[in-house]
Amino acid sequence: MRVRSAVVLGAFALVAAGCTTGGHALPAPLPPVPAAARALVAWSQAVCTSVQALQGLQTGIDEVNHTAADPSQAGFLAPEISSYVSGITGRIGQAGQGLKSVPPSGIKAADAFVTQLGKSLDEVTEKAPSDTTAQPTLAQARELATTVAALKPAAADLSKVVRGDAKLNASSNVAPACAPVRQFGPVDAAAPTRPLVEWADTMCGAVTAAMALKAQKIEDLIITDPRYARLSGFDLGSFISSAGPGVARLVETLGTVTPSGIPAADKYHDGLLASLRAVAPKLPSSDSQTADLAFQPVEQLKPQAEQIIGVLATIALPSPDLPAIEAANPVLAHSHDVAPQCRPLGSPPPTLPPAANGTDLGACAGGKCQVLVTGQADITASGLTFTASVTLSGVRILQDSGELSFGTGGSGSFGTPGHMVTVRLAGVLDGKAVLDISTG
Template identity: 30%
Template sequence: MGRSRGVAVAVAGLVLAVGGCGEGGTDEKTARSSAEPKPTRSPSSSPSPSSELVEWAGDMCESTVALRNLRKESAADLKEIRDSDDETGMLAHARALGYLSTTPADVETVAGDLEAIGASGVPAADRLRDALRKKVRSVANELEARSPAVGLEYAESTVADVDKRVQSLTPPQPDLPTLAKKIPRLAAAYEQAEQCAPGWKPDGASGDGGSPAPDATGPLPKAADGRNYAACSDGVCEVLVTSTADITAKGTKVHVIVADDSITFQSGGGLMQFGGAGGEAGFGNGLKANVVAHNKDGAVLKFSRP
């Protein structure tokens, strides 16, 4: 009996020993496990875009900005034409001619830029490019058929019709920012393209070729005869015109309209318009009017005769 108890005690001790070893092993594993660095899960990130895709996104954003600026400028021009308050209506007509001479070319430029953009490799993005191309090309073709030489009574309505078409040049939906939110690779390219940054503006540098127009940005030179238009009666004078003026030079009556970006001469049934600061208007009796300088403050004109 005593043996049986001893055996039982021995067995119990063995069980405890075994149990103790088991617990000690578990603690040792736990300590070792906690001491070892645990693998961390890298956060999900957008795949790095190719330089070609970044360039593609930038070109698309640049065209989108160009269209937005074109819509804004067109609306401002239409308002300016409607607000022209000269009694003859020639100021509105001159501004309308200027608008109709430049706007179709501006739309054509954007259309050409879009057609030069290749494939992105992102199907949804390429569908957006194709849809925008089609929209801008359609409007460009419609405007190309219009003649800028419209009659005075049709000037405002023609500009209003062109402006309506320009205002339609908005990006199809979903647009590029919307697509970028759904496609990580496109989102990364969109973020890296500088033209897609908020507030980005295209370079204001002038194009190549030709010298800049004289005094286009600086102060106007002093006109020898100031605003004394009567000095032009013999056909020789140098005068300042800041808005409109009626000048009779060597028996020829000339109505002059000076806008920020154009100068218009009307004499008899003829109408001549010049953009920028340069230009020479010729009249039937040999009288000429040269633009000496022109900026937002007005124009200095020099009349001469043979």
């Protein structure tokens, strides 16, 4: 036993002295894994979500071909072709729109990947039937399938890109939508973890949605401008029929959250879920009545909406609040700080992004501008006039043909083919909104 102890001690002495064993140098220690960056986590989340939408695109045509080869299934062929084509174009469109909204990462290979994948998806879109109202043919479906089959496996290429940059690798590995790419090296004990980033991201989104429901006001639903007063019925009807399903979706989302393992955090989650579950039965359960409600008089819809607003106001947000709970745990705090739907702890109060043209609405006449709107304003862009009305959490675009509503980052278009106005909401705060307006 004494001899064995001496050998072990000798081995430790060699390591401590930095000596070699058996004539071979000891390997140099691996560099530490870099900290995940919030911007790169958001980039990874958006890109991985788009890439996921492309998985399995090549398999759908097999079922179409099988049906086409069986005369007894002739009656099912047309709807199956339609389903296949619409499914492909829908998923390609979803992925393409997601990629277009991804800001540059600052990493050459990563940004080149997004650009190239976007071009490939545009090529597929060009092969899709242009007349969406007509029944696509079998030949069109097969041509689309051939184009889709030529797409390179995006997931494999993305993994190579991620592996090529240590910071992107660390950030991608904690993004909930991304498949982890193995990374070697010591990790800081307080570094964000994938499960806690997912927990924080889901909770931040749920809390934001619950606060928006709780803060709903009747003033945001009724259009007082006589030019568009007829649209109030639609807004009220839409709100009445969607409030219940909105709460139900939050209940479903929170019900699938994996516990964080942090007692205070899980208590907050359970408290919010219980509050939403208590509110849900008091609200209309279906959002399928919008069309019927929209034709009811505003005087009849307003009391219903006010009753629902009263119910939503009873949503109780647990105390202490989520940021306070997360700040008490270093790993959860760091996970929160990189989660895309969360505002970093200790960050300054939110502000509006700068508007290039300030409050000069006349700058929009040429068809392109970025302006600050307070309350409500009439804007003319490239000869098309519309009214922008700022709400609590978004903007309402009113014009003769109807209404568009969306929140920060959202956009809408109106006009005629070849002469469209697109409005994007860059930010909204305290009754003011920054709008990016373009035409094309």
